[in-house]
Amino acid sequence: MNEKYLNNTSVLISSIFTLLLLVSFGFAEEAMDSDKQDSTGVTNEFSNLPKDDTCISCHIEEEEMPEGFNENDIHMQAGLSCVGCHGGDNTIDDEDEAMDEENGFVGVPDREEIPALCGKCHSSIEFMRDYQPRIATDQVEQYYTSIHGEKFKQGDENVATCISCHSSHGIMPATDPRSTVYALSVPGTCKSCHSDKDYMADYNIPTDQYEKYAASVHGEALLDREDTGAPACNDCHGNHGTTPPGVASLAHVCGSCHVQNEEYFSQTQMAKEFAEDEMHACLECHGNHAVAKPTDDMVGIGEDAICMECHDVDEDGYFAADSIHIMLTQITAAYDSALSKLEEVKIIGMDDVEIGFLLQDAHQDIIHSRTLVHTFDPQRVKEKADVALKNSRDAIKLGIKELDDYDTRRMGLGVATLFITVLAIALFFKIRYIEEEQEKNKL
């Protein structure tokens, strides 16, 4: 048999193999394109509305749908349709007959009829329980106790009614992000009237609440970070019974979230004196709409210290403020240096678990110490601050130990590698020596 150097089968197999390798490259671009293919289906406006409702079919045909109409309106979804509020008969084709007063047609309700119109259903638990068994039915009742409701009763033409906040034809539940009364939307809804200087001119109240609120700690949380747990206007002022909180109720308003602060404050002598002088509890130090993130410098005797607005030098309050401020500065400084130690430990990959736990505790203790400021009692603050200080210092000690351990490791590595390197060099010379000897022996 002739010796065959170029084997046909080998060539075939290797060609397939090479082709397969290249195939994957070739498809790269196509893969990118296929990812982009996306079906952008055209959605029909009002496609979810009942077809046999003559109000809807006519108004769509005539292009006379009400302003702000949304087919996802909760009433529309619940099957109430137009006749639920406007009356008439939506089964009759004839326009005049369908919108005849004899068929209960009321047309566009007058402004003064609105609360009653909504209340017709919403104030009746017998009616509402079919839709939501636990729903409140006191909205209208509350409304009349509100500043809006009171003015409405007096015949004020501008004051808010139900539809001012909830809209008319695009009403969604408050839990729906599309709703005008969804937590994130409430400030904007109130703002539409309350920030309008001309609109509010007759009422003699400020119009900068939204501006202040938006820049406040609450506004920043709700509007910028979209934290729906942060308070919007209604969380302090109420919803349907909205009113400015009075002297007595203000602490309770803030205390509904800041429970411990209110509890500590209410037990102090200062609380009693505030009440006697008709001073608003929290507001005097923190403000209302513009409430800023509190700093440790708010307490003390420095330039930013609010305590100094009332207390004079050498008073008991002066010394208390000063010592509380010193404690807060100490615990935050210790915490910050422990935190930077933790970062150092983390970066080099050493054990940061215990340090992390200690700092979690220290952080909690610092928050508690700051809360205890509302007792205005340096001794009580000190008890907690000492714990915070201890936790931070323990964390620092642990951090230093970890860093030392790390240095020991590197030292150990240095010694080990040095030893191994010496061994390697010795071996190198040994090999050379052996091979030289072998050469000599050969000769």
Next chain:
Amino acid sequence: MNSKLFNWIDERFNISPLIDFMKHKEVPVHKHSIWYYMGGVTLFLFIVQVLTGILLLLYYQPGVDSAYESVRFLMTKVNFGWLFRQIHGWAANMMIFFIFLHMFSVFFTRAYQKPRELTWITGMFLMFVAMGAGFSGYLLPWNELAFFATKVGTDITGAVPVVGNMMKVLLRGGEDVTGATLSRFYAFHVALIPAIMTLLLGLHLTFVQRQGMHEPDHFKKALKKKVIPFFPNFILRDALLWLIVINILLYLAVFFPWELGLKADAFAPAPDGIKPEWYFMFMFQTLKYIPAHVWFIEGEVLGVLGFGLIALIWVLVPFWEIKIKPGTKFRPMNVIGAIGVIYIIVLTVVGYMV
């Protein structure tokens, strides 16, 4: 004393021929001699893996509630626990790296040719099993990245036609990656794979010892062949390289530690940057580039089948090698090898950059 002991053993086990064999075994010295050491380094790293693996076993507790915690304990509380885990992690990667070097050096020097076909085949299987060891070991700390990487990895297994789903369920111990998968991977990693590797390694080394070192073509033709004795010269050179490797390992372990990361949470969204280990990257990246459907075949299926086919062809290299006429400059096998190497390097780099 020594000779007495030797005689005592020799009388019973007749080891003199073995010593004689070692003494007379010679290793060629030429411009490609450096590649002879790659297998030795791989063997050394395998031994490191076994030893550090045993030490890790003393503390490791498989299970969704204990795996991550036990590794964390080992890393932070056990004296030198961190060192052994880091060495185990680094040596694993280095071992695979040296396996690749060894495999390609054998490929390019054509050491797989007759009579070394079986040495090549056992070597290829050792490579596959070592990659399996890497894949199974990656999951054991039960951290987030490993969890999702295993999910993706085992999903790809499911793309194999006919038996794919069965293989996936078999690997996972169920439909999803759960505690059952962890137990399974643990068993594979500490029992099954080391057993198979030891067996294959035994065969591989026996073949190497029986046949001696492969001589490249240019060396075969040389009039004056330079050789060194296997013992002690080659062994000592091997040992020298091993010492250097230990130094590198220690350096990497201390200065580039493997993170433990966050504990795996099946309900958490997959974190960004899930990447397979680097030695799977070129395949993973290829699968990303294949379109969802090619003709009537699913892209992933095509990819898996393609790689399976390539692996099979690669294993069978000694039997289909394109031989060339003496004196021909163009070497098709070198071109194929170079395409393979470039493909792996480029796709791996791209995988890490994207």
